[in-house]
Structures are given as structure tokens and as C-alpha cells.
Amino acid sequence: MAQIWKRLVADKRRRQLESIPKDWLIQVPDEHIVDVTAVPERCGLLSDRELQITNTGDVNEILDKLAKGEWSAVEVTNAFCKRAIIAHQLVNCLTEIFVEKALARAAELDDYLKTTGKTIGPLHGLPVSLKDQFSIKGLEATMGYASYVGRFAQQDAALVEILHECGAIPYVKTNLPQTLLWVETHNLLFGRTVNPINRKLTSGGSSGGECALIALRGSPLGVGTDLGGSIRIPSAYNGLYGFKPSSYRLPHQGCVTSLDGLDSMLSAVGPISHSLSGIKTFLKAVIGREPWLKDPQVVPKKWDEDEYALIRHGGGKRLCFAIMWNDGVVRPHTPIVRALKMVKGALAAAGHVGRYVVVVDWQPYKHAEFGDIMNGIWRAGSGAELKAATEATGEPLLSSLGLEEQPPGKAFFATGEGISAYDLWQLQKAKTQLRKEYLDHWQNTVSVTGTGRPVDAIIGPASASAATPHGMNRYTNYTRVWNALDYVAAVFPVTKVDPVDQSYYAKHMSGMSGFLCIECAAKTFLCADDPDTFLGAPVGLQIVGRTLEEEAVLRMMEIVDGVLKNATGSRL
Template structure:
């Protein structure tokens, strides 16, 4: 597998003597400084959002081949610095770009809404004729017979797929390590994780090696990598974006449904992705989807309420996360936005529920996949499979667990409603941490609760970048007393800000179910209050 991957790395991206020593932690400037990218390639990959690229391509001011070659080279450089790719699709991508350029000339305009846009893909997104191991050695040679529906739609819209990216063993880590491809590292501090399970995408977008990537999220797998690498990510409500054609363990499971979501370098690119998919009415091809188009939403920023969850009362956030919340809240207050505190609603119970719902089979299939080929579970795989509520359930017990899930959802909605009534205003969104730390140190990302709760509730959630760790401002909390074992473990990880130097810090916005469009409008209002366009 590694030989196939390494042979596919674009030859014009090989760093050679420009490869930094492993002691160099921050490699974020190397792509532009290594001398391999031309000035035009630097401009193409650094100066334009996906939305801007699509507009320039549609106007004929850039060619698809020009953009594709720039991103293939930068992606190759990024991979050598972070170990983020599983396969480059260079030959096919250039062929596709040339075709799109010819069609542009022939018909006098673009082929689809995403004409010529390079899109990177998490390895688990099914591609016809390509391997799909879903994070397991046993499935290394499993070849997909068809493209996932999401790829068919994006291809029809004019997109170009050019690189597939890393994922962890089992797809169930908030990090990105596997016995197949090793560990993907964070480009801003290689002692830290890129996140997971869409960790390869996170690192790739963080170093501007892609304008838009696609991942999956069942507990934070889009949002964690987006946050750790300083980019944007969206976990949509389930049954809006098609999952048809995906391959993995426990296919057909309905206890907790994963979603496909985008990672991007701007807020507007998230909207572009969602609108492009939903404008095709994908529910006509995938009947499991709800027939809701991407709607235009208007919100009044002067009559707007944000509820801030400072802590989930299970694992306390590190100082950089709390500082990001405080700074953002100050911006919102100055903009005249109403701020209230959000008391979490038994998020420990939420974790007990969702960890059980992940493995109603008692993780039997997952353990068998490893046992059959003598694959050893990595520590974070063992950690999630051994959660206290993971056990094999019979039909009656399964139904009881689903009832508990629905009761938790009903209770959360009831409390939200009660709080709106008592405040005499609507609560437009929640503002929360993405995790209890900035990008975690390798092997330490154990607490999923800040992201997985919203999967359990099936609430859409988006991540946006805020700042980076500050060596002066982010001092250790000396007077904090941990509440439980996991809280204490997380607290002890933060011995100084130096351990997390340069790490991006992001926050998460959450709305009620099927309010995905409102969610992105809330992110816009929050970012505008922060002084961003």
C-alpha cells in the first residue's frame, strides 16, 4: 500500500534536500518557501477560496489544468510534511482538467457549478475501481465497484478529484493513526494530531493543499480535523447529504447515522458545497434523504441570541479554549448580540448513550476484522471499543437503547424550549468548544463529548477558526480541581502552553435539527461581529 501511495506522489512536488528535519515542528511556511511552487501556483493555492476559484474558472481567467497542477504539487508537498495522503490521482485529474478546458472552449462556458474545482477526498469515500479499507487491514484489497453518489453529483457539477487522504484504524478516533499508513501530523506543530477521523483532510487543507475536502462525521470526525488545522467544517443534519454507496463496518446500522460533510477554508465554501449538492435534488436518487433544498435564511443580528456553553461539566477545557470563548463573546457583546450561558444537559449520559449506540453488536464485527488478520488494536481503538456501555445487545435491549436515545433528544428539546420561554426570546444557536483542548498531543484525544453530543441529538454543527495558542496569555490553571478520572487526565496534559505552541483554536456553533442553513447564517453573524467579511 505504501509503495503504491509513494509512487503516486507528484514528481514535481518532491522536496528532496528541502525536507525539514523531524525536529522542525511548524512546517506551515515550507510550501511557499521550498522553491517548488511558482508565484502563480502560490497565488492560486493561497489567495482564493473555493468559491472565488469557481468564479475565476467560470470567467475563463484561470484554466482547470492550471489550477489542478498547482494543487497537485502543493498537495504533494503537504503530504511529505504531514503524511496526509493515501493516493494521488494525478494522471486522471490532469486528464479531467484538460477535458473541462476543452469543453469550456467548445460550449463557451463552464461545465457545472463547480467547473474545474479540485476536491480532495477522505479515503473512506467510495471510488469505483479504488481500494476502500474503511480503516481495517483485512479490507486493504477490497475494490469498490461504483462511486458513492456524492462523487457522482460532484463530478457532474464539474469537480475534479485528485487526492485521497488518511484516516485512522477503525475510523473511530479523533486522531489519525493506522497500522497501514502510520500517523498524520498537524502542520502547525507536528507533535500534535491533525485530528480524526478525517485527519488527512484536515492537514491537507491546513497547509492549503486543497480548496475543499470531503469527510464523514459520526462523533466529530469532520469538526475535529477542521478545528485542529484552523479551517471550517460542517456536520450536517442526517439525511440531507447522500451517503449512498459508502462502505464500512456495520453497514445498515441505524442507531447512530454518520454524515458526509465538507471541510473548507472559508465559510462561503461550506454554503457552496451544500447548495451544489442540494440543488440537484439528490432525494430523487437516494430515497432515504429528506426533500429539503438549500434555503435562503435571513436573521436579524440586532435580535439575535447566542447561548454559550463554557464547559460540558464532564471534561474541563484547557485555557486556550476558554480564552477563545471569552474573546469571541466580547466581540458579540460589542456588536449588540444577546449572550446567555448554556448549562449542559447531562452530557455524560449523552456519552454513555452514544458510545453504546456505536456498538450495539458489542464491537464483535470490529474485533473479528482485526482477529482474522492478526491486526492489533491501537490504544485509541481499544479505548473506544472498551467504553463501559459497549456490549452485545439482543433485540429487546436494542429497542430499549433506541428509546433512551429518543428520550434524551426529547428532553434536550424540552429544556431548550423551556429556556426560551423563561428568557422570552429564541435561542438562535449554541457556541461551544470543539474539544477540551487545542489540537491534542498524539494518542490523547479521548473525550469526544463536545462533538458527539450533537451527533446523538442529530443537530447540525459547524466549526470556524478563531486564534492560536498564546504562550503568554494561556497560562496553566493552578486552582482547578478535576471532577473525574478523564477530566484529571485531560487537565494534566496541559503542563504549559509551550506543549501546544502554534496550535489553531476553533469554536463550534450548533443549531436545532434541520436548521443547517440557519447554522451557517449564525456563523456568518458571529464572524462579522469578529470583524471578518
């Protein structure tokens, strides 16, 4: 039995390699070349037309050219398929590759447009990549487990059905960590996905394959899932926009997942893109298909233009943003603090020139307690689940996601022996009580905003640091507290780590064992020994609104993003 999982890995890797057109293979740079973002344009595989298509940053511009017939669905799909294969060779980001199926669908769409003069839905002809979890009929959703090889989906996930109805073209699925439950992307089946800006750094997780692919422009729009930061952390690490709705807004039905059945902590489905307009287009398209008719857990709430117009937030004419400088547990990395100051300065300046923006400081409330409760809920039965997922084939559970070889043993996602149903109920009861206390805490900010309303949205770190070296990303509470609250949270790019940050390290961090310090001083959070490690790494921040405020959070993110662009120009 000990060798069963190895045979499954060999079979899957063989089939994956066979799915790649042989004339799309390139010369991969040596490992000492860490930034591979320029390789797709320089490798010679993509034509000028294909580069024009794949370098188009705005999803709506791609859709417009497709609708007008300036670009055919076949040529757009072929261009992104080719660039996705290049990206995969550079950073190991793909799991399923189905070029022929995608091109056949694209040809159908082109014929329909030519015959009728109409598009099939709001995403007509747009290639959309998917995190490996999403079931597509006839394909595997291995979710990072060698043990899941050979499990072919019998039907499409609800979201895949909706994408098809909207005219989108799925063409690849992307890598994630073994078990799904971590913010590094590595497994024994496909291996590690690395960050294209610096291959010595993590691409994040669990949607790390998706974000690495999009960062290399191998996809104009991707879909991930987020249980504790799995969309937002890799989006921040790769300089992208990533959007986590509340858990019941978009369909999750048909996704293969860990902790399935744990209804007190649900994963959320959301889009990732270089294009902020693409985020909006995706949300409107999917919600417009009434996903509650395909997934019984989805809230039957149509897209609300009044909420997008910020009708409950003063009509957007006098917004109050709160800056969360830290969560009361871990002080953020210096470039994160600099990004927060950039945002605060830009918003304050906008307020002075007539946008009437108010900026206050956010006081985090019991974030450590939220983290402890989430750990308890997640670990209540996860040990039994991971054992059930792997023991039949003898697949070992990784004990870390670092670079060193990992022997079989306790999973990197720490597990216990399980707890009673009663003890789980007590954790869930405590979480519900904390949610009420946090609601009251937010409501009470009406006394400091000066707008007659509580704070409209919170802006804070998406991670305690920029992308870390592999295996060093050890703190996730900046994102997962918002999952516990089921708040809407989205990430937007702000800046990059630069020498200004490094000079700060040299002055102020001499003699310290790491750049991030737990304020209780009980332990040290080590990121890296070499400050040059982070140079050039993207820095993103997170904007947070309350439950089911997707339209409002999207609009406020657009406002903040626009203010930043006006203040600083293009940032990434």
C-alpha cells in the same frame, strides 16, 4: 496468516509511492522542526503562479477565475495536486493519489468551456479532496485497514457522482484512523497523520488527513464525515471551517464505514475549508442536485433561501446566542475559555451598536447521559465488526493511538461482547426520550432570551482543548452529544494558543497533573506536562442549531464570524 496484513501494507505503500511524480519530491525538514506550514512556499517546487492559485483562500474566487477562463482547470488542478503531494511528504495525509485521472478530467472541462462558453455546474474545475471513505470507481477505500487492501470500488459513491455532475475534480483521498472510530489519525496501513502547525500534536480525526491537507492549502475544499466529531474536532485543531449537517441532509450512500447498519446513530457528510463562502457554495451545489434521488435516506429538502435569511429566527435582526462554557463534565482548556470570552465580547459589542444581538449562558442538559448512551449503542456490536474486519489477515487492532508501539490486543475503541437486540432497543429508547427532554429544555429558553423566541443557536467548545500530543485526545463529548441529538453543528476558527494562556497555566495549574479536570474529581484528564506544547495551536469553537437547520446555522456562523473579524481583525 500472521504475515498477510504485512504483505498487504507493503503492496499498498509501494503503489502509493509509485503514484507520486518523482520530480515532486522535496527535502523534508528534520523532525525537530515542528511547524511546517511555510515549507510549501519555501521548498522551491511551486511556481509563482501555482502559489497564487493555491494561496487563494476564497473558494468562490477560484471558481470565478475558472469560469472566466483566467485560470484553466488543468493549471488549477495541477497546482493543488503538486501542493497536496508536498503536504503529504510533510504530514502523511494522503491515501489515494490519482493525478493523471484528475488532469484528464480537468482537460475535458477546459475543452467544454472553450467550446461552449459555459461551465459544467457550480463547482466547475474546482479540485475537491475526499476522506478515504468515499468510493471512487476503480480505487480502493481501505478505511485505515490493511485488511481492506485490494477491495476496488465498482462504482462511485453518491456524493462523488454529484461532484462530477457539478464540475468538481476529485484528485486525492485522505487518511483516517484504523476502524474510523477515534479522533486521532493513525493506522497500520499508512501510518500517522500529524498536525502541520506542530507535528508533535495530533491533526485530530477521523477526518484528520483531510484537515491537515487543507491546513497546508493542498486542497481548497474537502469532504469529511462526522459520527461523533470527526469533521469538527480536526477542523478546530487545524484552524478551519467544518460543517456537520444533520445526518439525512447530504448523501452518505457509497461510503465505506464502520458501524454500517446502525441506523440509530448515523454519520453525517460535510464540507471543510479555509473558506466560509466555500462551505455555502458546496452545500448549495450538492443540495441543488437533489441528492435524495441518489440516496434513499436523504431528506428531500431543497436549499431554502428563507431559512438562510433566518425567517424563523427574527429575520436575523435580533438574534440570541447562548454561550456554553462547559458541558457539566469537563472544564475546557484555558485558551478555549478565552476564545469563548472573545466571542461573547464581540457579540455583546455588536448588540450595542445596532445589531441587536442578545447573549445568554447555556445550561447543558444531561450531556454525560448522552455520552453513556452513545457508548452503549456504539459498542453493542462493534467488537464483532472489528474482528470480522481484521481476523482474516491477522491484522492487529491498535490498543492506543499514542506514539508507543502497540501490541495486538483490545482495540483503542473499547469494545464489549455485544448485547441483545432488546438491550439495544432500550438504549435507543432512552436516547429518544433524552432528545425530547433536550427539545423541551431548548424551548424553555424563551423565558430568558427577551426575543419572544427560544435561543437561536448555541456557541461552545468543539473540543475540551486545543490539539493534544499524540494519543492524548481522550474526551469527545463536546461534539458527539450533538450527533446524538442530530443537530446541525459547525466549527469556525477564533484564535491561537498564546503566552497569555501559558502565564495562566503557570499561575493556576502548579502542582496539578494536567490542564483539564473532570469536575467529579474521580479522575484527571491529562493533556501535557509542558505548557509550551500548545503554543501557536489553533483554537476553534462550535455553533449549534437544531435538526435540519443547515441554512440557518450557516448564516448565523457567517454573522458570528463577521462580528469577530470586525472586533479582532484576521484571527488565524
